[in-house]
Amino acid sequence: MPKNVRELFENDQNKDVKRMPAGHEARFLRKLEQELPIEKRGAMPNAHNKGFRFMQIAASIVVLLGLTFGAFQFFQKPEAVNDTPNTTVAIKSLGDVSPGLKKVEDYYMANINLELANVKLTPENKALFDSYIVRLEELNKEYLRLSEELTEMGPSEPTVNALIDNLKLRLNLLYRFKDQLKELKTYPDEANIT
Structure with a gap:
C-alpha cells in the first residue's frame, strides 16, 4: 500500500500543469x-x-x-444661593438627627399612612372623616413648623420630643377615628335588635 501512494504522488507531479497563456x-x-x-x-x-x-x-x-x-x-456651576425669601432650604427631619430617630419617625409615618389607607369612606362617615382630616392637617402644619425650627436652631431635646409627640398624636387621632367608625357601625345594628 505505501508503494501505491508514492506512485500516485509521482504520477501527479509528472502531469502537465496548465498555466495561463502568456499576455x-x-x-x-x-x-x-x-x-x-x-x-x-x-x-x-x-x-x-x-x-x-x-x-x-x-x-x-x-x-x-x-x-x-x-x-x-x-x-455649569449652580446658581449662587442668596438670602431672599424665595430660597428653599432643605428642611431637616428626625431622620437627619440620628438613625434611631429615623426609625421612630418611619414607624409612626408608616402606621399613620397604613391607618389612612385602611379607612373606607362612605357617605355616613364622610363628615366625621373630614373633621379628622382637618385636625390631621393642623398637626401636619405644626410638624412642618417644628421641622423648620429643627433646621434653623439645630437639634434640641424639646424640639425632638415635640416632633415625636406630634407623630404620636396623629397616630392616636387615627386610632380614635377608627374606634368611632366601629361605634357608628355597631350602633345602628344594636338599635335594630332592641
Whole structure:
C-alpha cells in the first residue's frame, strides 16, 4: 500500500500543469480600460463619496454639538444661593438627627399612612372623616413648623420630643377615628335588635 501512494504522488507531479497563456493579464487590463476608463472608474466612487462625506461631516457636527451641550450642562456651576425669601432650604427631619430617630419617625409615618389607607369612606362617615382630616392637617402644619425650627436652631431635646409627640398624636387621632367608625357601625345594628 505505501508503494501505491508514492506512485500516485509521482504520477501527479509528472502531469502537465496548465498555466495561463502568456499576455493574459495585459489583455485583461486592456479590456478593463476599454469598458471602464480610469477617469470613469474614478468619477463614480467620488460622486458617491461626496454625498457620503457630506453625511459624515454633518453627523460629526451633530455629535460635537451634543457633546458640547452635555459638557456645558455637566460643568455649569449652580446658581449662587442668596438670602431672599424665595430660597428653599432643605428642611431637616428626625431622620437627619440620628438613625434611631429615623426609625421612630418611619414607624409612626408608616402606621399613620397604613391607618389612612385602611379607612373606607362612605357617605355616613364622610363628615366625621373630614373633621379628622382637618385636625390631621393642623398637626401636619405644626410638624412642618417644628421641622423648620429643627433646621434653623439645630437639634434640641424639646424640639425632638415635640416632633415625636406630634407623630404620636396623629397616630392616636387615627386610632380614635377608627374606634368611632366601629361605634357608628355597631350602633345602628344594636338599635335594630332592641
